[in-house]
Amino acid sequence: MGADRHDAAEQGTVVTPSAEFPPLDDAERAALGRIGARWHGPRRADDLPVDPTPGRRAGRPAPTRFGRLTPIDMFTVAQPDELVATGAAHLPGNRFGRAVTRIRRTLVGPPLASSSVLYERMRKLVALPVLSSDLLSSVAYGPEAMLVVLVLAGSAALGLALPLAALLVVLMVAVGLSYRQTIPAYPHGAGSYIVAGDNLGRTPGLAAAAGLMLDYVLTVSVSVAAGVHAVTSALPGLTPWTVPLGVLVIGVLLAGNLRGVRTAGNIFVLPTYAFVVVVLAVLAVGYAKAAARGFAPVPPPAVPATEGLGLLLVLRAFSSGAVSMTGIEAVSNAVPAFRPTEWRNARTTLGWMVAMLVTLFAGLVGLIHLDGLVPRADETLLSQLGRVTFPSGPGYAILQVTTALILLLAANTAFNDFPRLLFFMARDGHAPRRFLHMGDRLAFSNGLVALALAAAGVFVAFGGHTERLIPLYAVGVFLAFTLSQTGMVVHWRRRPGPGRRRRLAVNAVGATLSGLVLVTAAVAKFTEGAWVVVVAVPLLVLLFRRIHRHYATLHRALALHPPPPGPSGPAGSAEGEELPQQVRHLVIVPVARLNRASLRALAYATSLGRPTLAVHIAPEEAEADRFREQWRAWGDHLRLETIVSPYRSVIGPLAHYLEALHSSRPELTLTVIVPEVVLRRRRHRLLHSRAEQRLRAALRALPGVVVTSVPVHVSH
Structure with a gap:
């Protein structure tokens, strides 16, 4: 594994502010030296009319157009021919600009120096709630999404929930183990885009990126829609304000993430842990009550069948329940956001996440079956379960509050991973280079704003209705799962060594199961809205290739070439001069x-x-x-x-x-x-x-x- 990590280290790029400035390759360095050897002009600053490295000067109050001000040093001398801009040098020179800067710093905090990038990374206990909020929140609607489809065939069909849940648990474990193997192999970023692109080629990598981007946008929209629905269910008077409330929540999430990874993590730690603790309490009390009656299931109320119990309906139910897995790839995409040793901390966090997901998902499906609950239009299954488990006392209210919070904050996982995905794509020339830039708080501000705008647009377009967004949800993420795990199969085939067959088998199982879910979701939900994703992915891939073509053309136009031999005469055309x-x-x-x-x-x-x-x-x-x-x-x-x-x-x-x-x-x-x-x-x-x-x-x-x-x- 050590050799694999070394190979991946050469392929990946550590996320730093310097990533915007790629180094010259060997050919360009050689051409640069030959051009410099023929340069006729001043070689140093000795003949400049001003000292370009001014020393520190004592500041005295002096009259300016802003009043009598004491000059503040804008630069410090680090070494000969090198200045370091102080914080004062980053302030705009006009009143309007300074006012805007003050407002921005009030909202997102003062700027952080580039040297602080390591301290903005997350430890495991912070990374777990930040990166798992999407995954764990899906247990609030994933089991219900599966049962809503099964109940179309009548109450008797609900008995299939347990075997389908068992299959989904196998899928969760298989995909989780696959990503645990992927992280050490790609310690500088184990996302589907990097893995698929490295092993399967550029187009599969771009397809995985397109699927993930759509998934992240839908994650924000669906999570916020579900959270707002939970709020309006408790406070019906707010129902007409569903769309403005959702847009406001997206704005709050954006502001929180613009403050930086570490600060955002501290904001979102408590709601995630509180939700997990409360749901575990529901499971403990619920199963204790079931044990008291000998685990005898309560017969569900009779529900008339509106569809026949066929293979297509079962596949639809399975793919609907698979939305509980969305977010399982978050850790692999965010490996550089962990503190050293990054890949080891990321792998441990992923193991915790999968264990918690399996426990909560399987526990809730089993308890819903034992209590004989069926989906209702006016109340979620988790809410019904809370009423049955906590018929009195504050337990039910606490469950609803923590559920609403986790659903609203589940979008934070997308805010963490979407800008990082755009960073890697921009590094490779498949996305605009502006997404390489880190903002004042060492967060990828442009990527965060792009995600917020896209998610708000989707949320408004669908009116904040969760049921309209769910059918779009699983196709993109399982496309990324499938391509990533298939890429890892190719990865292990190319790298002989001890344990290769076992690792290859684990990733092959993950790829096969993910592929089955992908095909099932695309076919079963095609007319319900999945066709949008099926059409959008190739269009995005085409867009990414066009962007790459532009940057490749620009690189060829600006690349350094050795000058022709002989005396340096006039250039053949303007803009062709190098001397x-x-x-x-x-x-x-x-x-x-x-x-x-x-x-x-x-x-x-x-x-x-x-x-x-x-x-x-x-x-x-x-x-x-x-x-x-x-x-x-x-x-x-x-x-x-x-x-x-x-x-x-x-x-x-x-x-x-x-x-x-x-x-x-x-x-x-x-x-x-x-x-x-x-x-x-x-x-x-x-x-x-x-x-x-x-x-x-x-x-x-x-x-x-x-x-x-x-x-x-x-x-x-």
């Missing part, structure tokens, strides 16, 4: 009128020591003549080109003019220097056309054009 001596400039200054802003831009352009051309766009010939006369009065220091635009457009004619210049001399770099007036007060900007910003945006799309702004700040 200073290859760059050929033409500086262009658009001038609307002669004032302090335009003269400063002209002065800046001239100071660069490159050929400079001024361009004026006039709406008619008379204006062109007037501007040329003003230009001569200034002294005619630079070449002026006047363009008459009879349709009064400025940006279009200027852009086409630059394109014409670039076409005539493709090797030229056209440096466009735009005068810009910067106003202090935001409300004053509404009084101006902001033509400079629109001009910059239009010119940046042109090849061979570099746009630079020369600002003039107006303080009042």
Whole structure:
């Protein structure tokens, strides 16, 4: 196993803030050295007009536009040529930005330094409730989902609940053991995306990722819908507010997770443990009462059959009960979130989770059978069981409160794993690179926000109704289960060693059982809504491949290549230069009128020591003549080109003019220097056309054009 872990360590990537900045490969490093050897220009900062590494200065109160303030050091000197930005350097420079920052820090807390990433990881007792809330909460609706289907064939069909539950327990244990083997083999992330992609290929890996992403979004939607339903069942007056309440809960979960993994874990520890303790108390009291009557089952009330008891109905019941397993993969996806030794702590936590799941699920199904309970539209089975077990006292109320809390917080598992999955996909170029970025609290803020928005959209679209969301639930996650375990079968076949056959057999059993549930769920629930997932998975895979194609094209365009032999002449085209001596400039200054802003831009352009051309766009010939006369009065220091635009457009004619210049001399770099007036007060900007910003945006799309702004700040 040690060799396997070493191999996986090379394939995985430790989750750190530096993951946004991948290293150069050997070929690029060699090309970089050859390019640098032919670089003709200043090699050091010795000729700079300012010291780039300022020392610490004593701060004295000084008048500023904000009053008399004592300067705060924005940087500290770590070593020669290296500064470290202090916390003050991260504050915006304007009042509005600072106000927004204060609000954000009030909600999510002060920023954490990158060096704190290790301390933001979870110990086992915190990771267990954080990662198991989804899995354990499913026992509140999983048994009922199975019985709701069986009761369609009448009360007699409820007798099949025990053998189906036994099969589901076998499935839980098999999949749990499979993931316990996967974690040590992939200690830097044992999620289905990594395992399937590494062993089965890119497309199966992307299919597993698509299934998991849909599952995470549905986990949040279903959990919040079930939790809100529990609340509105106890307080019917809140029923019209189901959708706003659900969106509010998703917002609270988002805010909690934006505070960081460790802080979010501390928030969600108590409700999860409380739910487990209360359900265990229900089981203990319920089975004690059953033992007192010799474990004789109470006959269930007669329910007329509306469907025949056929194979399809049994398969539907089995796949519905399998939703109790959603979330079992959470630990394998979150291995990097554990404290060292990560894989060992993750494997132990997974073992605890599976043991608790089997105990609660099997115990509840058995007790429901012994008490003769049947599903009802107006009350959940767990609520009925609580009333029977605790006919008096606060026990029933405590059960309902903890159930509502665990259902509402079950979505937290998805908030932990969804951003991490996006991180690994973005690392491989299959998702936008922004998902690599860690926020102020060392959480993947962009991934968290994306999950919250997607889940809120699904919740609103389905009106917060749990029964409409459940049919979509199992297909995606069991697709990921199947591909992951199949990938591990291939993994063990490629790696001979002691215990290989046993490990291969365990994963093969897990893959087979997961595949059967996948096919069953897809077929039995296809018309009930599973078709949405069946269609969405290939569409997402196509999207991921398109994103990867874009990043691959971008990488090829920006990759370093050795320069051709011989002297370094001009580059074949603009944007192809890699050496200073290859760059050929033409500086262009658009001038609307002669004032302090335009003269400063002209002065800046001239100071660069490159050929400079001024361009004026006039709406008619008379204006062109007037501007040329003003230009001569200034002294005619630079070449002026006047363009008459009879349709009064400025940006279009200027852009086409630059394109014409670039076409005539493709090797030229056209440096466009735009005068810009910067106003202090935001409300004053509404009084101006902001033509400079629109001009910059239009010119940046042109090849061979570099746009630079020369600002003039107006303080009042």
